[in-house]
Amino acid sequence: MQWLFNQLVSWVVNVAASVTNVFGAIAIAIAASLLGIFNWHRRRRKKGKSGVEPSHLVWAGAIGAFLCAVTLLVGLVWQNYRGLDAYAASPPRSGPVQSSGPIAWNKFPEFGASFNEGVLSITSVGWTGSSIASKELTLQDAYIISGITGDKIALKVSTQEGLVSPAEIRPIPSQASVTVRAELEPRVPDRIFLRDWGSYDFVVRINDTEYRRNVSRAELVAVFEEMRTRMEDPFGSNNRPRVTKKK
Numbered sequence: 001m002q003w004l005f006n007q008l009v010s011w012v013v014n015v016a017a018s019v020t021n022v023f024g025a026i027a028i029a030i031a032a033s034l035l036g037i038f039n040w041h042r043r044r045r046k047k048g049k050s051g052v053e054p055s056h057l058v059w060a061g062a063i064g065a066f067l068c069a070v071t072l073l074v075g076l077v078w079q080n081y082r083g084l085d086a087y088a089a090s091p092p093r094s095g096p097v098q099s100s101g102p103i104a105w106n107k108f109p110e111f112g113a114s115f116n117e118g119v120l121s122i123t124s125v126g127w128t129g130s131s132i133a134s135k136e137l138t139l140q141d142a143y144i145i146s147g148i149t150g151d152k153i154a155l156k157v158s159t160q161e162g163l164v165s166p167a168e169i170r171p172i173p174s175q176a177s178v179t180v181r182a183e184l185e186p187r188v189p190d191r192i193f194l195r196d197w198g199s200y201d202f203v204v205r206i207n208d209t210e211y212r213r214n215v216s217r218a219e220l221v222a223v224f225e226e227m228r229t230r231m232e233d234p235f236g237s238n239n240r241p242r243v244t245k246k247k
Contacts, residue, residue: 102131102132102137102207103130103131103204103211104129105128106128109127109202110124111124111125112125113227113231114187120189120224120227121187122184122187122189123183124183124184125144125155126158126179126181126182127181127202129177130177131172131174136171136174137172138206138207139157139172139178139206140166140167140205140206140207140208141166142157142166144215145203146197146200148200149196153184154182155182157180158179158181163181163183180204197220198217199215199216200214200215201213201214
Protein backbone atom coordinates (compact mmCIF):
# COMPACT_ATOMS: atom_id res chain seq x y z
CA MET A 1 0.00 0.00 0.00
CA GLN A 2 2.82 2.36 0.88
CA TRP A 3 4.54 1.58 -2.42
CA LEU A 4 1.35 2.43 -4.34
CA PHE A 5 0.97 5.69 -2.44
CA ASN A 6 4.60 6.65 -3.16
CA GLN A 7 4.05 5.93 -6.85
CA LEU A 8 0.96 8.13 -6.90
CA VAL A 9 2.81 10.97 -5.17
CA SER A 10 5.68 10.68 -7.65
CA TRP A 11 3.26 10.76 -10.56
CA VAL A 12 1.48 13.84 -9.21
CA VAL A 13 4.78 15.69 -8.73
CA ASN A 14 5.93 14.86 -12.27
CA VAL A 15 2.64 15.95 -13.80
CA ALA A 16 2.59 19.16 -11.75
CA ALA A 17 6.05 20.06 -13.04
CA SER A 18 4.85 19.80 -16.63
CA VAL A 19 1.49 21.56 -16.30
CA THR A 20 1.35 25.14 -17.60
CA ASN A 21 -2.45 25.58 -17.74
CA VAL A 22 -3.76 27.26 -14.59
CA PHE A 23 -6.83 25.01 -14.31
CA GLY A 24 -4.67 21.92 -14.72
CA ALA A 25 -2.36 23.21 -12.00
CA ILE A 26 -5.34 23.73 -9.65
CA ALA A 27 -6.60 20.20 -10.33
CA ILE A 28 -3.15 18.76 -9.61
CA ALA A 29 -2.90 20.79 -6.40
CA ILE A 30 -6.28 19.45 -5.23
CA ALA A 31 -5.27 15.87 -6.05
CA ALA A 32 -1.98 16.28 -4.19
CA SER A 33 -3.81 17.70 -1.16
CA LEU A 34 -6.25 14.80 -1.07
CA LEU A 35 -3.39 12.29 -1.28
CA GLY A 36 -1.64 14.08 1.57
CA ILE A 37 -4.78 14.03 3.72
CA PHE A 38 -5.34 10.34 2.98
CA ASN A 39 -1.77 9.46 3.93
CA TRP A 40 -1.98 11.47 7.19
CA HIS A 41 -5.29 9.84 8.06
CA ARG A 42 -3.94 6.33 7.41
CA ARG A 43 -0.83 6.91 9.53
CA ARG A 44 -2.88 8.31 12.42
CA ARG A 45 -5.26 5.35 12.40
CA LYS A 46 -2.37 2.88 12.38
CA LYS A 47 -1.13 4.49 15.60
CA GLY A 48 -4.59 4.18 17.15
CA LYS A 49 -5.24 7.89 17.00
CA SER A 50 -8.16 9.72 15.43
CA GLY A 51 -7.74 10.64 11.80
CA VAL A 52 -9.67 12.91 9.51
CA GLU A 53 -13.11 13.85 10.85
CA PRO A 54 -15.99 15.26 8.77
CA SER A 55 -15.65 18.57 10.60
CA HIS A 56 -12.06 18.84 9.36
CA LEU A 57 -13.21 18.64 5.74
CA VAL A 58 -16.01 21.14 6.40
CA TRP A 59 -13.58 23.67 7.86
CA ALA A 60 -11.01 23.06 5.11
CA GLY A 61 -13.68 23.56 2.45
CA ALA A 62 -14.97 26.73 4.10
CA ILE A 63 -11.47 28.22 4.37
CA GLY A 64 -10.69 27.25 0.77
CA ALA A 65 -13.92 28.81 -0.48
CA PHE A 66 -13.17 32.00 1.45
CA LEU A 67 -9.65 32.22 0.00
CA CYS A 68 -10.98 31.60 -3.53
CA ALA A 69 -13.60 34.32 -3.08
CA VAL A 70 -11.00 36.81 -1.83
CA THR A 71 -8.66 35.95 -4.73
CA LEU A 72 -11.49 36.38 -7.24
CA LEU A 73 -12.50 39.73 -5.74
CA VAL A 74 -8.92 41.04 -5.79
CA GLY A 75 -8.53 39.92 -9.41
CA LEU A 76 -11.74 41.64 -10.50
CA VAL A 77 -10.82 44.89 -8.74
CA TRP A 78 -7.30 44.83 -10.19
CA GLN A 79 -8.54 44.14 -13.71
CA ASN A 80 -11.09 46.94 -13.45
CA TYR A 81 -8.38 49.31 -12.25
CA ARG A 82 -5.75 48.42 -14.84
CA GLY A 83 -7.91 47.26 -17.71
CA LEU A 84 -7.00 44.37 -19.98
CA ASP A 85 -3.27 44.43 -20.63
CA ALA A 86 -1.39 43.03 -23.56
CA TYR A 87 2.37 43.29 -23.46
CA ALA A 88 4.11 43.42 -26.82
CA ALA A 89 0.62 43.01 -28.21
CA SER A 90 1.13 43.78 -31.87
CA PRO A 91 -0.66 41.05 -33.83
CA PRO A 92 1.47 38.24 -35.24
CA ARG A 93 1.82 38.51 -39.02
CA SER A 94 3.44 36.12 -41.45
CA GLY A 95 5.75 37.02 -44.30
CA PRO A 96 9.40 37.85 -44.84
CA VAL A 97 11.20 40.19 -42.49
CA GLN A 98 12.06 43.76 -43.41
CA SER A 99 15.83 43.79 -43.82
CA SER A 100 17.66 46.96 -42.91
CA GLY A 101 21.40 46.57 -42.85
CA PRO A 102 23.03 43.82 -40.76
CA ILE A 103 19.88 43.31 -38.64
CA ALA A 104 16.79 41.82 -40.32
CA TRP A 105 13.90 43.49 -38.51
CA ASN A 106 10.39 42.02 -38.41
CA LYS A 107 7.93 43.43 -40.94
CA PHE A 108 5.86 45.23 -38.30
CA PRO A 109 6.61 47.08 -35.05
CA GLU A 110 5.58 45.75 -31.65
CA PHE A 111 3.26 47.55 -29.27
CA GLY A 112 2.29 46.94 -25.68
CA ALA A 113 -1.22 48.10 -24.84
CA SER A 114 -3.98 48.17 -22.25
CA PHE A 115 -7.70 48.11 -22.96
CA ASN A 116 -10.13 49.65 -20.50
CA GLU A 117 -13.69 50.97 -20.99
CA GLY A 118 -13.36 50.84 -24.76
CA VAL A 119 -10.09 52.78 -24.86
CA LEU A 120 -6.95 51.22 -26.35
CA SER A 121 -3.88 52.80 -24.77
CA ILE A 122 -0.33 52.26 -26.00
CA THR A 123 2.12 51.35 -23.24
CA SER A 124 5.26 50.53 -25.23
CA VAL A 125 6.65 50.63 -28.74
CA GLY A 126 9.53 48.65 -30.18
CA TRP A 127 10.88 46.30 -32.78
CA THR A 128 12.49 42.85 -32.91
CA GLY A 129 14.99 41.49 -35.39
CA SER A 130 17.90 39.11 -35.84
CA SER A 131 21.51 39.77 -36.73
CA ILE A 132 22.36 38.50 -40.22
CA ALA A 133 25.93 39.76 -40.04
CA SER A 134 28.80 37.32 -40.40
CA LYS A 135 30.48 38.71 -37.27
CA GLU A 136 29.69 40.77 -34.19
CA LEU A 137 28.14 44.19 -34.69
CA THR A 138 27.82 47.25 -32.49
CA LEU A 139 24.40 48.84 -31.98
CA GLN A 140 25.19 52.47 -31.17
CA ASP A 141 21.75 54.08 -31.15
CA ALA A 142 18.05 53.28 -31.64
CA TYR A 143 15.08 55.63 -31.58
CA ILE A 144 11.82 56.60 -33.26
CA ILE A 145 11.17 60.10 -34.55
CA SER A 146 7.75 61.51 -35.37
CA GLY A 147 7.16 62.69 -38.93
CA ILE A 148 4.41 64.95 -37.56
CA THR A 149 5.86 66.69 -34.51
CA GLY A 150 9.57 65.85 -34.79
CA ASP A 151 9.50 64.39 -31.27
CA LYS A 152 12.05 61.67 -30.59
CA ILE A 153 11.86 58.66 -28.26
CA ALA A 154 15.01 56.71 -27.43
CA LEU A 155 14.69 52.92 -27.59
CA LYS A 156 16.44 50.63 -25.13
CA VAL A 157 17.69 47.12 -25.73
CA SER A 158 16.03 44.16 -24.04
CA THR A 159 18.52 42.00 -22.08
CA GLN A 160 18.30 39.40 -19.34
CA GLU A 161 18.94 42.22 -16.89
CA GLY A 162 16.11 44.35 -18.31
CA LEU A 163 16.04 47.30 -20.70
CA VAL A 164 19.36 49.10 -21.09
CA SER A 165 20.72 51.74 -23.44
CA PRO A 166 22.62 50.60 -26.55
CA ALA A 167 25.83 51.94 -25.02
CA GLU A 168 25.51 49.42 -22.17
CA ILE A 169 25.40 46.26 -24.26
CA ARG A 170 28.24 44.15 -25.63
CA PRO A 171 28.69 43.59 -29.38
CA ILE A 172 25.79 41.59 -30.79
CA PRO A 173 26.77 38.10 -31.98
CA SER A 174 25.81 36.83 -35.42
CA GLN A 175 22.25 35.37 -35.58
CA ALA A 176 21.36 36.79 -32.16
CA SER A 177 17.82 38.06 -31.63
CA VAL A 178 17.56 41.77 -30.82
CA THR A 179 14.60 43.64 -29.33
CA VAL A 180 14.55 47.39 -28.81
CA ARG A 181 11.70 49.01 -26.91
CA ALA A 182 10.54 52.13 -25.13
CA GLU A 183 8.03 52.09 -22.28
CA LEU A 184 5.51 54.93 -22.55
CA GLU A 185 4.56 56.60 -19.28
CA PRO A 186 1.86 57.75 -19.02
CA ARG A 187 0.00 55.47 -21.40
CA VAL A 188 -1.05 57.07 -24.67
CA PRO A 189 -4.58 56.51 -26.08
CA ASP A 190 -4.40 55.22 -29.65
CA ARG A 191 -6.11 58.29 -31.11
CA ILE A 192 -3.51 60.55 -29.45
CA PHE A 193 -0.71 58.27 -30.66
CA LEU A 194 -2.07 58.48 -34.22
CA ARG A 195 -2.35 62.26 -33.89
CA ASP A 196 1.27 62.73 -32.82
CA TRP A 197 2.92 59.58 -34.19
CA GLY A 198 0.69 58.77 -37.18
CA SER A 199 3.88 58.56 -39.24
CA TYR A 200 7.28 57.94 -37.71
CA ASP A 201 10.72 56.66 -38.61
CA PHE A 202 12.42 53.79 -36.83
CA VAL A 203 16.13 54.61 -36.80
CA VAL A 204 19.13 52.54 -35.72
CA ARG A 205 22.82 53.27 -35.92
CA ILE A 206 25.02 50.19 -36.38
CA ASN A 207 28.79 50.23 -36.87
CA ASP A 208 28.69 53.99 -37.61
CA THR A 209 26.00 53.56 -40.30
CA GLU A 210 22.40 54.78 -39.94
CA TYR A 211 19.43 52.68 -41.11
CA ARG A 212 15.89 54.06 -41.26
CA ARG A 213 12.46 52.53 -41.82
CA ASN A 214 9.21 54.53 -42.04
CA VAL A 215 6.01 53.38 -40.34
CA SER A 216 2.93 54.82 -42.05
CA ARG A 217 -0.42 55.80 -40.58
CA ALA A 218 -2.13 53.04 -42.57
CA GLU A 219 0.12 50.42 -40.96
CA LEU A 220 -0.56 51.79 -37.48
CA VAL A 221 -4.33 51.92 -38.02
CA ALA A 222 -4.36 48.29 -39.22
CA VAL A 223 -2.26 47.11 -36.26
CA PHE A 224 -4.32 49.04 -33.68
CA GLU A 225 -7.62 47.78 -35.11
CA GLU A 226 -6.46 44.19 -34.93
CA MET A 227 -5.20 44.71 -31.39
CA ARG A 228 -8.52 46.27 -30.37
CA THR A 229 -10.46 43.35 -31.87
CA ARG A 230 -8.34 40.77 -30.06
CA MET A 231 -8.51 42.61 -26.74
CA GLU A 232 -12.28 43.16 -26.93
CA ASP A 233 -12.72 39.42 -27.47
CA PRO A 234 -9.51 37.78 -26.17
CA PHE A 235 -10.88 34.23 -26.45
CA GLY A 236 -12.37 34.67 -29.91
CA SER A 237 -15.84 33.81 -28.62
CA ASN A 238 -17.51 36.17 -31.11
CA ASN A 239 -16.15 34.07 -33.98
CA ARG A 240 -17.25 30.70 -32.63
CA PRO A 241 -20.30 28.87 -34.00
CA ARG A 242 -23.33 29.53 -31.79
CA VAL A 243 -27.07 29.02 -31.59
CA THR A 244 -29.17 31.97 -32.79
CA LYS A 245 -32.88 32.81 -32.86
CA LYS A 246 -34.90 32.68 -36.04
CA LYS A 247 -35.73 36.05 -37.54
